[in-house]
Amino acid sequence: MVPENLRYTKEHEWLLVEGDTGTVGITDHAQEELGDIVYVDLPRVGTALAQASPLGSVESVKAVSEIFSPASGEVTEANAALADAPEKLNEDPYGAGWLVKMKLSDPAQAGSLMTAAEYQAYVGAEK
Amino acid sequence: MASASALHTTPLHSVHHALGARMVDFGGWEMPVQYSGIIDEHMAVRTGVGLFDVSHMGEIEIRGPEAGALADLVTTNHARKLKIGQAHYSGLLYEHGGFVDDILVHKVAEDHYFLCVNAANQEKDFEHIGSHNHLNAEVEFSSPRYAQIAIQGPRARATLQKLTPVDLAEIKYYWFTDGEVSGTPARIAHTGYTGEDGFEIYVPPEEAQRLWREVTEAGGEFGIKPCGLGARNTLRLEAKMALYGHEIDATISPLEADLGWIVKFDKGEFVGREALIRQKEQGLTRKLVGFEMRGRGIARDGYEVYLEGAPAGWVTSGSPSPALNRNIGLCYLPAAHAQAGKTIQIIIRNQPVEAVTVETPFYKRAK
Numbered sequence A: 001m002v003p004e005n006l007r008y009t010k011e012h013e014w015l016l017v018e019g020d021t022g023t024v025g026i027t028d029h030a031q032e033e034l035g036d037i038v039y040v041d042l043p044r045v046g047t048a049l050a051q052a053s054p055l056g057s058v059e060s061v062k063a064v065s066e067i068f069s070p071a072s073g074e075v076t077e078a079n080a081a082l083a084d085a086p087e088k089l090n091e092d093p094y095g096a097g098w099l100v101k102m103k104l105s106d107p108a109q110a111g112s113l114m115t116a117a118e119y120q121a122y123v124g125a126e127k
Numbered sequence B: 001m002a003s004a005s006a007l008h009t010t011p012l013h014s015v016h017h018a019l020g021a022r023m024v025d026f027g028g029w030e031m032p033v034q035y036s037g038i039i040d041e042h043m044a045v046r047t048g049v050g051l052f053d054v055s056h057m058g059e060i061e062i063r064g065p066e067a068g069a070l071a072d073l074v075t076t077n078h079a080r081k082l083k084i085g086q087a088h089y090s091g092l093l094y095e096h097g098g099f100v101d102d103i104l105v106h107k108v109a110e111d112h113y114f115l116c117v118n119a120a121n122q123e124k125d126f127e128h129i130g131s132h133n134h135l136n137a138e139v140e141f142s143s144p145r146y147a148q149i150a151i152q153g154p155r156a157r158a159t160l161q162k163l164t165p166v167d168l169a170e171i172k173y174y175w176f177t178d179g180e181v182s183g184t185p186a187r188i189a190h191t192g193y194t195g196e197d198g199f200e201i202y203v204p205p206e207e208a209q210r211l212w213r214e215v216t217e218a219g220g221e222f223g224i225k226p227c228g229l230g231a232r233n234t235l236r237l238e239a240k241m242a243l244y245g246h247e248i249d250a251t252i253s254p255l256e257a258d259l260g261w262i263v264k265f266d267k268g269e270f271v272g273r274e275a276l277i278r279q280k281e282q283g284l285t286r287k288l289v290g291f292e293m294r295g296r297g298i299a300r301d302g303y304e305v306y307l308e309g310a311p312a313g314w315v316t317s318g319s320p321s322p323a324l325n326r327n328i329g330l331c332y333l334p335a336a337h338a339q340a341g342k343t344i345q346i347i348i349r350n351q352p353v354e355a356v357t358v359e360t361p362f363y364k365r366a367k
Helices: A028-034 A107-112 A116-126 B013-018 B040-047 B067-074 B117-132 B155-160 B205-219 B227-239 B273-282
Strands: A013-018 A021-026 A037-041 A054-062 A064-068 A074-076 A101-103 B022-026 B029-034 B052-054 B057-063 B085-091 B099-109 B110-115 B138-141 B147-152 B176-181 B184-189 B199-205 B226-229 B286-295 B304-307 B311-322 B326-334 B344-347 B349-360
Touching: A013 A107, A021 B117, A074 B199, B029 B227, B040 B052, B040 B226, B052 B117, B057 B067, B057 B117, B057 B227, B067 B110, B067 B117, B085 B117, B099 B117, B099 B184, B110 B117, B117 B138, B147 B155, B147 B205, B155 B199, B155 B205, B176 B311, B184 B205, B199 B205, B227 B326, B286 B344, B304 B326, B311 B344, B326 B344
Parallel strands: B052 B226
Antiparallel strands: A013 A021, A021 A101, A037 A054, A054 A064, A074 A101, B022 B029, B052 B147, B057 B110, B057 B138, B085 B099, B099 B110, B147 B199, B176 B184, B184 B199, B286 B326, B286 B349, B304 B311, B304 B344, B311 B326, B344 B349
């Protein structure tokens, strides 16, 4: 269920590390909890983000949810397709629903995040 | 936050769990916020039929020779003008003119009025009515005797008609009748909180689960869907129906809330009348108005509203509108500006985003 190759935060973001490139999204559990996602607010390319600082927000019909950056770095790409098709976040949170790509200032920060097994246990315990 | 065990539940609680509903704490009640998804449920009500468990709503009954006099003393609309079998929307006010609650008043008989009130306000309402009961009418807190199911949408009548010998076409909008649904005594009201055609039935709690199942089966051919509080909120917002705690509360009067039509000054004395007359004479300082977002973003409850570069009011409700595919909302603005066609800014996460005030309701069903 939870992809093995990603790292996870307590706020239900995921991080994929490939060299010094990080891809960020929200987990299946997060999209499930939010319900129908209708709006995504993402940072501009070039924005510098510190780990755990606000990255943007995702809105469902019911509420706004803030997204926090799982690692420090500079935004190199924001998923423009989400502006017209925010439902991709519900449909494919680990794929087409990715939020931003960033140049990581310290890829080793991923080590401070949860592994898939840890996140699975965390979500299980939260319920 | 209250622990789950401390929350009130309705007789349909186990049904919601079996349907996989997401449950939330709504004013002390554990209620379904959504089943299949808010947009899906919303559109089922706009195009077909949906059913809602609204058993959390409270019921208060006023009986006796002075029942009408007490109803008219504590509510703003003209209760005694109702015909037997007719209902209307009304307000319970404090002396200072703010809302205790917004309610539905049903006239069952000359000496019997049946009030449907908000879940979180029911005890407060009962005490409030009792505190003004110098007429010695009988006031009963009868919530435990009723479950309430709302069947709403263009196919609501066709759905419910299968289960009752009562000719539903004969019940006019905002009228009700006491009859049977599937062999169970039911108060069948042609009312709703969705802006769509529909019925609300008041039934014995022990029959609620069976009736829920039977309504679900009856609506099967119309694609009936169970609907939660999430869809109930977006539906009522499109229809510009007030929600206590958002558009109205103890600090807001019906005149400010654009609900002057439920205030009947000419009926005589009622609690809050003096304050409303004073407010009318002095002129309103603020008034509720609808808006649509022009810029990208969704307004939410509590966001600040700017007019001509200065803070001017606040958002009471805001949401994407599933039926209109626009982002809509309601806000308070200085009364002089509370009219359609004004450009305003909603402050969304510290950024001003443009919106324009519009005529309401946002959505009106075809008749």
